Amino acid sequence: MLQSRHPPSPAPQRFPRSQGYLDADEKRATAISGDIRKHHFPEALKINNVEWNLLIVITLLAFGIRLFRLSQPNSVVFDEVHFGKFASKYIMTQYFVDVHPPLAKLLITLVAFIRGYDGSFDFKEIGKVYPDNVPYTSMRMLPALLGVGVVPLAYLTLRQLRCGVTTALVGSLFILFENGFITQSRHILLDSPLVFFTALAVFCWVSFTNEDREHSHAFTEEWWLWLTLTGLSLGAVVTTIIQLWYLLGDLRVTPRMFIKHFLARALCLIVLPIFFYMAMFAIHFQILQSSGDGDGFMSAPFQHTLSGRGMSDTYADGGYLHSHDHAYPGGSHQQQITLYPHQDENNLWQITHPYEEESLQFIKNGDVVRLEHVTTKKRLHSHSLRPPVSDVDFQNEVSGYGFAGFSGDANDNWAVEIEYGDGRDRESGTRLRSLHTTFRLRHVLTGCYLFSHKVRLPEWGFEQQEVTCNTNAVKPNSLWFIETSTHPQCELRIPGFFAKFWELQQVMWTTNAGLTDKHVYDSRPYSWPFLQRGINFWVKDHRHIYLLGNPFVWWLSTSSVAVYAVARVVLVLRQKRGFQDFTNSRINKYDSLCGFLAIGWALHYLPFYLMQRQLFLHHYFPSLYFAIMLTAALFDFFFGTLRSRVRLQVGLVLILLVMYNFFHFSSLIYGNVWTRGQCESAKWIKDWDFSW
Known part of the structure; x- marks a missing residue:
C-alpha cells in the first residue's frame, strides 16, 4: 500500500578518636601511593542498635513525607500522560515505542495488574480525572516507595564511606527534604526509580570496595554478593577500570590473581548488567505481542512478529x-x-x-x-x-x-x-x-x-x-x-530476539535524538545546578504542583562541587610547586572520597551538553544525588575533627535551613491551597513560572 507522508607514600598514621570518623576498632589509613588502597575506601563501620533506630526514624519520616495525600490530585499529572498510558498498553499487549528502557514501566504495570486494572483508561491529557477502575494511587506508590528507599541508602552509603554519624544524618536529611525528589516520586514517573537504582549502585559498589580492600577478602561470599549486586544495579565501569589499573601495579597481586579479578569484574560488571538489561527487553517483547501505535517505527519484518499487525x-x-x-x-x-x-x-x-x-x-x-x-x-x-x-x-x-x-x-x-x-x-x-x-x-x-x-x-x-x-x-x-510490500521471490525473514532488540535500540536512539521540538517548560543543562526554572506539573483552582527543588539544597550542593573543583586544582598546582599535600593521609582520604562523588556527578551531568533534544530539570536528579553526597563529604572534612556537640550543632543548623525551605515550598509539592501572598513570597526567582 502506498501512503502519503507529511511531514609518594608516607608511613601509615593513626587518627585521633576525636576526629569522629573512626570507631573503637580504628584501622590504619593509607596515604597516596601505587598501592591498590589508594582508590579503595576504608573498611565499613559496624552500625550499632542506636544508629539503626535512628535510621528507622528517618525512614519512617520519609514514608510520611512522600506518601502524604498521595491520591491527590485525582487527575493526570504531567508525564503520567505517557507512563500511565504505557501501563495501559502493556496490559492490553499493544506494541508501543518509548525512549526509556522498560524496567520501571514494567514495575508500574505490575502494580496496576495486581490491582486488577484492565488498561482501558487512555491517560490522554493532564487534568483528566481518573475513574474508579484506575488504581492510580497504587501506581504512584511504587515511585514513592523507591523515593523513600533513597534516604536510608544515602545514610548507609555515607557510613560505608567512613563518614561520621552526623554527616550521614545531614546527607540523608538533605535528600529526605529535597522538594524536587519528593515531587517527582509522588507520581507515575520514571525519575524516582532512576535515582533509586543509581543510589543502590553506589551503595553496592562502596560495600564491595570495602570487602575488596583486604586481599584476604577477595572472592569470599560477601565479596561476590556485593560485586553481583553492583552489576545488577547497573555497575561502575569507569571506577572498575581505575581499580584494575592499580591492581596491575600491585606487586602482591600475581598475574593469575589479576586475571581472576579481571574476569570476576567483567562477569559481574559487564556481562551481568548487559544480560539483565536485555532480559527486561525480552519481557517487554513477550508482553507486547499485539499491533499498536508503535508499529510504524519498526521494520516490516519486525511488524510481522506482532499479531493483528494490520496498520491502523x-x-x-x-x-x-x-x-x-x-x-x-x-x-x-x-x-x-x-x-x-x-x-x-x-x-x-x-x-x-x-x-x-x-x-x-x-x-x-x-x-x-x-x-x-x-x-x-x-x-x-x-x-x-x-x-x-x-x-x-x-x-x-x-x-x-x-x-x-x-x-x-x-x-x-x-x-x-x-x-x-x-x-x-x-x-x-x-x-x-x-x-x-x-x-x-x-x-x-x-x-x-x-x-x-x-x-x-x-x-x-x-x-x-x-x-x-x-x-x-x-x-x-x-x-x-x-507501508507494506510482498514479492513471490522474497521470503520474509521473521527476526529473532537479538534482531528485534538491536532494531529497537536504534529506534530508541534516533527517536530520542529527534525530540528537538521546543517545550514550554524545557530548560538547558547550564541552568539546572542553579535551579533557574522548574516545571509546571498540574494546576487547578489556585493550586499548583510545580517541580522545584529545595533551593538551599541545590545551591549548597552546586557550591560544594565548585569548592571541590577549585580545591583539586589548587592541590595539583601546589604539587607542581613541590608541596607535599598528598602525603597527608587526611587530605588523601577526602580527595579520593570527594573525587569519587564528583566523578559520579560529572558523568551524570556533562553528557547532557551534547544533546540537542528537549531537556528538563528532572534530568539533573541523578547528578543532584551525587552533589548532595559530595556536600556531606565536605561537611565531614570541615567539621569532622570538631567535638561531637559542635559538629551536631552545625549539622542541626543546616538541617533546619533545609526544613525551612521544604515547608516554604511544600504547597508546590502537594498542590495545597495557598494565598496570593504565599505564592508571591515563594517566587524567589522570576523564571519560576508558577502563579496564583
Whole structure:
C-alpha cells in the first residue's frame, strides 16, 4: 500500500578518636601511593542498635513525607500522560515505542495488574480525572516507595564511606527534604526509580570496595554478593577500570590473581548488567505481542512478529493511494484515483517496470515504474486534462486507465525520486524500502508530481480526498512511502530476539535524538545546578504542583562541587610547586572520597551538553544525588575533627535551613491551597513560572 507522508607514600598514621570518623576498632589509613588502597575506601563501620533506630526514624519520616495525600490530585499529572498510558498498553499487549528502557514501566504495570486494572483508561491529557477502575494511587506508590528507599541508602552509603554519624544524618536529611525528589516520586514517573537504582549502585559498589580492600577478602561470599549486586544495579565501569589499573601495579597481586579479578569484574560488571538489561527487553517483547501505535517505527519484518499487525487508519493529513471501480463524471471519464484514510483492499498497487518482464528488481532513485491497481487492473495514469475539482493550469487529472490485452502507454510511466531514508536502514536512501524510504512520483511525460491535498471530491467521489498531478506541487503534499510490500521471490525473514532488540535500540536512539521540538517548560543543562526554572506539573483552582527543588539544597550542593573543583586544582598546582599535600593521609582520604562523588556527578551531568533534544530539570536528579553526597563529604572534612556537640550543632543548623525551605515550598509539592501572598513570597526567582 502506498501512503502519503507529511511531514609518594608516607608511613601509615593513626587518627585521633576525636576526629569522629573512626570507631573503637580504628584501622590504619593509607596515604597516596601505587598501592591498590589508594582508590579503595576504608573498611565499613559496624552500625550499632542506636544508629539503626535512628535510621528507622528517618525512614519512617520519609514514608510520611512522600506518601502524604498521595491520591491527590485525582487527575493526570504531567508525564503520567505517557507512563500511565504505557501501563495501559502493556496490559492490553499493544506494541508501543518509548525512549526509556522498560524496567520501571514494567514495575508500574505490575502494580496496576495486581490491582486488577484492565488498561482501558487512555491517560490522554493532564487534568483528566481518573475513574474508579484506575488504581492510580497504587501506581504512584511504587515511585514513592523507591523515593523513600533513597534516604536510608544515602545514610548507609555515607557510613560505608567512613563518614561520621552526623554527616550521614545531614546527607540523608538533605535528600529526605529535597522538594524536587519528593515531587517527582509522588507520581507515575520514571525519575524516582532512576535515582533509586543509581543510589543502590553506589551503595553496592562502596560495600564491595570495602570487602575488596583486604586481599584476604577477595572472592569470599560477601565479596561476590556485593560485586553481583553492583552489576545488577547497573555497575561502575569507569571506577572498575581505575581499580584494575592499580591492581596491575600491585606487586602482591600475581598475574593469575589479576586475571581472576579481571574476569570476576567483567562477569559481574559487564556481562551481568548487559544480560539483565536485555532480559527486561525480552519481557517487554513477550508482553507486547499485539499491533499498536508503535508499529510504524519498526521494520516490516519486525511488524510481522506482532499479531493483528494490520496498520491502523492513517492520520488526518495523509492517506492511502486508492482507486475503485467508479469513473469521473467529467474530464476523461476514466477510473477515479483518490486518497483514502482507512484500511481497504483498494489501496493495493503492484509496481512493475514498463519495459522489462516481471522479475525481482530493487527500485532505485530515478527508475521508471508503473503502478497497477490490484483490484481493477487499471494503471495509475495522467495526461493534460484538468482534474474535476481543482481545475487550474498547473493541475492534471490522475486516473486509472487500461483494459484487457492493452500493455499500457507512456502516460502510465512514473519516475521515482527518493527524497530521504529514515536512517534506520542503510539502503533506504538509495532504493525503495518499505516504511523507511520517502519518495516522490514524477510523471515522465508532463513532469508533474503525484499530489494530494485536503480538497475533497463531491458525493460522486464519496467525499474522499482529491489526487492530482501538480506541476507546482508543494513538496510535503507530494511525498509518499510504501507501508507494506510482498514479492513471490522474497521470503520474509521473521527476526529473532537479538534482531528485534538491536532494531529497537536504534529506534530508541534516533527517536530520542529527534525530540528537538521546543517545550514550554524545557530548560538547558547550564541552568539546572542553579535551579533557574522548574516545571509546571498540574494546576487547578489556585493550586499548583510545580517541580522545584529545595533551593538551599541545590545551591549548597552546586557550591560544594565548585569548592571541590577549585580545591583539586589548587592541590595539583601546589604539587607542581613541590608541596607535599598528598602525603597527608587526611587530605588523601577526602580527595579520593570527594573525587569519587564528583566523578559520579560529572558523568551524570556533562553528557547532557551534547544533546540537542528537549531537556528538563528532572534530568539533573541523578547528578543532584551525587552533589548532595559530595556536600556531606565536605561537611565531614570541615567539621569532622570538631567535638561531637559542635559538629551536631552545625549539622542541626543546616538541617533546619533545609526544613525551612521544604515547608516554604511544600504547597508546590502537594498542590495545597495557598494565598496570593504565599505564592508571591515563594517566587524567589522570576523564571519560576508558577502563579496564583
